[in-house]
Amino acid sequence: MTITQLTYLLAVAEYKNFTLASEKCFVTQPTLSMQIQKLEEELDVTIFNRKKKPIELTPIGEKIIEQAKIIVDESNRINDIVDQQKGYIGGDFNVGIIPTIMPSLLPLFLKTFIKKYPKVNLIIEELTTEEIIRKLNDGYLDAGIAATPLEEPSIKEKVLYYEPFVGFLHNNHRLYSEKNISVEDLDIDDILLLEDGHCFKDNIINLCNSFKKKDPHNFRIESGSFDTLIKLTKEGLGMTLLPYLQTYDLKESDQKLVRSFKNPAPSREVSIIYHKSQLKIQLIDALKEVIDSLIRGVIAFSDVKIISPLRK
Template sequence: MTITQLQYVLAVAEHQNFTKAALKVFVTQPTLSMQIQKLEDELGVKIFDRTKKPIQLTETGRKIVNQARNIVNESDRIQDIVDQEKGFIGGTFRLGIIPTIMPTLLPMFLTNFIKKYPKVKLKIEELNTEAIIERLNEGHLDAAIAATPLELDGIKEQVLYYEPFVAYIPEGHRLAAEKNLNVEDLDIDDMLLLEDGHCFKDGIINLCKASRNYDGDHFQLESGSFETLIKLANEGLGMTLLPYLHTMDLGEKENKKLKMFEEPVPAREVSLIYTKSELKMQIIEALRTTIAGVVKGAIAFQNVKIISPLNKRKNVTN
């Protein structure tokens, strides 16, 4: 049994196709098939059911794949140890970022990071939280940036910053004359929300649960982007909430419609997350310090209340 054979098994398990798996690991399809067959013969079991389309894991195969993933990760740790000992910060690094963070945060740190760490080849994917967790656990991502806390076994979280919720309230709205808002002012029936799958929506719903006006059943309208929500609000269809960094790109006309909450300001916690195997920690730390450096000057709120996507809240004083 070799590490290479286990890598081939993981590739087939992921793609459910020998040809696609061979392309992934840069070998010919006959070579990959031969090595997997050799491993199955050695173990005396079938890992894959080749009679099904697409190819499926056998029951024993599922257990082997889980263990193979652990073994391959641990073998990667050897090179990781050497890199850390040498102080080397480089190689391919796969980073996932949720959609409500990607457009605002990535431009803030990417150029700085590339200039400071030119030997790191970043591969960045925009994914929702569910897909990020799945890809982290399967070893297809090295780290991700997401709203936390997630409180998942096997996942570590390093807080990067706390991002306040900001209300966008159009002219003529019942709250347009208010200087600052309280959570009790919110009415979920009057709220324009992101569509399902966005953890920012979950945070807003959790925030509104603290309001006496929440009934949990009726939503007026949902959309896939903050830009659309702003346009709909301008048409008088309701108000919406935005992440603070998103408001920094708005024009003067839109800025006049923004309202902050009274302290403690409701906010989301944004963290760098990764598996407890802690591979490539030198790159993870480089990312953390780079992001912390650029965000520190942009978000200077001292007293916030974290609104969790898990429906748990906590106060934080920076």
């Protein structure tokens, strides 16, 4: 039994396909299949049910995969321990970022980070908070960037910044004449929301936990992107709430449709998160330092009220 064989096992278990797993492991499909078959013969068990499409784990296979994750993860940590001792900042660094943060934050730090740390192979995925937590727990990610607090016992959080919410509304909207808006001005039937699965939607629902109904519509719109919500708002179909950084790419004419909240401004807490047993702390701290240095020049708000992303 070798670490390589266990790594191949994990790849097949994740992708449920031998060909795709071999591509991800950078080996030929016959090589990967042969190594797994040798391991099954050595253990005298069948790990995968190859008759199923997609491939499924057998009951004993599920237990073997659980142990394989631990073994491969711990073997990788030997290299992490050595790198940490040497102060080396390099190697693969897998980071997941939630969709409502990635488009606005990534352009701010990516170029600076890769220039400052050229030996780091930064691998970034856009994932939901649930996917990030699962992949952190399974060892497929080294860190994530998400709205917090998450109250996950296995996950540690380091706050990066606090991002205020702002209103975005049509020039015929009832709040357009207001210089600043308040939470009491909001109406759930008037707000265009992101679809389920986006924690920013949960932020907004928690913010507006007691709504006033003023002008109910005979429709309800939820979208997967802020761009769509912005376009619908400009068509006069309601208003929406945006994270502050999302307004940086707005045209000058659209900036006039943005309204800040009165203090304390409702805000979300954005953190870099990682598994409590993670050893790539030097990489995590390097990323946090870069983001900290850049975000200070963009977000200067101090009087804020943090809205939890956890559905109440």
